[in-house]
């Protein structure tokens with residue numbers, strides 16, 4: 001069923017697809033099996049998508065493989081023109097894409113629209129950057145020989161993406177791949193497939209040839225096994241939990257695939273005594289409560305120096321309490337629901353554990369009166385380091401404040417984790433800016449900045465937060481092989 005009876009009030013209802021895109025055709029599972037998709041704000045089913053198994057996943061990989069030679073042979077400029085049209089179509093359809101996203105993911109409409117623009121920015125960026133996959137010429141080391149370095153597309157890629165950014169995590173992976181001549185199979189999260197499928201509709205309209213981008217849905221174990229074991233897939237790009245990332249790494253090892261992994265975080269947000277207090281509160285709010293705390297770069301541990309602790313806690317709590325919680329389609333809402341009941345339970349568990357160990361609630365602390373997956377924006381103070389929330393990613397609207405005394409102690413606490421994605425700190429001391437930025441074992445550091453995401457900068461983590469970088473000129477390398485060609489017999 002490609003167009004069910006108006007499930008959402010879209011300007012263009014044909015963007016809502018309940019089928020997979022394989023080789024330019026919209027198809028269902030051979031078995032006819034489907035999976036329901038629910039609105040996390042209401043629990044209502046908004047539609048269903050095919051439950052592909054291994055055989056259908058293999059067919060999608062074969063479609064990508066068949067489309068590869070012709071797509072690769074196109075000029076970068078020709079591929080760029082198609083991607084540019086996709087970028088423009090995403091912006092032109094931003095209202096519909098945002099409504100689809102809010103309905104399946106829960107984030108407020110304004111935030112969803114912001115994500116559509118963010119997602120489109122990767123398409124625009126890589127449409128341009130794909131023209132610059134420069135090789136190299138290395139000065140010869142022997143007479144009569146030339147040393148060339150060529151950059152070539154890696155081949156067919158697979159992208160497995162999470163539910164928290166249903167559009168941006170697709171385009172951040174797909175755009176660089178397509179720009180350099182790869183073809184791919186995208187497998188969005190089961191909770192949020194409709195945004196991805198709508199992007200597929202727009203990609204067709206932009207002129208993307210059949211098979212260049214295939215979008216499949218289905219149980220993760222079956223689709224994931226085929227995508228990671230099939231030797232035709234030469235690269236996997238994954239965003240999600242570290243736990244699943246490790247499983248996929250193991251599976252990819254069997255065919256030695258290239259991998260990019262954007263995994264979990266445990267971001268420290270450090271506020272030094274000399275910080276601009278209002279700026280630090282604004283930064284902490286933006287970082288902590290973006291997407292109701294469900295991002296891998298959300299502040300997870302807020303470390304506040306002794307001298308500013310009470311003032312910061314009071315101001316942060318005031319700002320958190322002022323947020324409006326509710327369904328993302330309701331005007332004025334700034335905090336949507338959590339993705340599901342498990343996420344609510346995890347938030348509750350982290351708060352309960354912290355309180356049992358001596359923390360205190362400054363604001364929030366419990367399920368929201370609206371019920372369902374809604375939770376009160378919460379600030380906890382004097383959280384001890386033994387609390388679970390110090391070592392585990394909460395992925396929810398809880399700001400736990402930890403007290404510290406010295407710069408050395410803050411750095412030690414910040415680095416005391418196997419994760420290393422994003423870290424933030426606020427200070428007005430220029431020397432400290434450099435000392436602390438250099439000491440933090442993190443791939444992304446925000447100095448007096450709470451929002452660091454942009455298509456022009458490299459996104460990725462140290463340690464167990466992942467491998468590789470997305471976005472920016474570095475994101476292109478993830479889809480390129482380096483080939484060294486030695487040309488002899490030249491004479492001089």
Ligand SMILES: NC(=O)C1=CN([C@@H]2O[C@H](COP(=O)(O)OP(=O)(O)OC[C@H]3O[C@@H](n4cnc5c(N)ncnc54)[C@H](OP(=O)(O)O)[C@@H]3O)[C@@H](O)[C@H]2O)C=CC1
Pocket residue numbers: 160161162163164187188189190191218219220221223224225239240241242244245247248262263264265295296393394395
């Ligand atoms: N780094 C990040 O951006 C993210 C981090 N997380 C962290 O992970 C926690 C759990 O979230 P969760 O959604 O369960 O994250 P997962 O890592 O389980 O899911 C991310 C993606 O991986 C897929 N997946 C899960 N298991 C497999 C598998 N065995 N083979 C192939 N694909 C698989 C999921 O599919 P399906 O949807 O069908 O389960 C989804 O598309 C969060 O609380 C958060 O801490 C979560 C999401 C994003």
Ligand SMILES: O=C(O)CCCC(=O)O
Pocket residue numbers: 162164165168169239294295296297453459
């Ligand atoms: O949370 C994530 O899955 C990473 C995306 C966040 C961003 O790009 O800012």
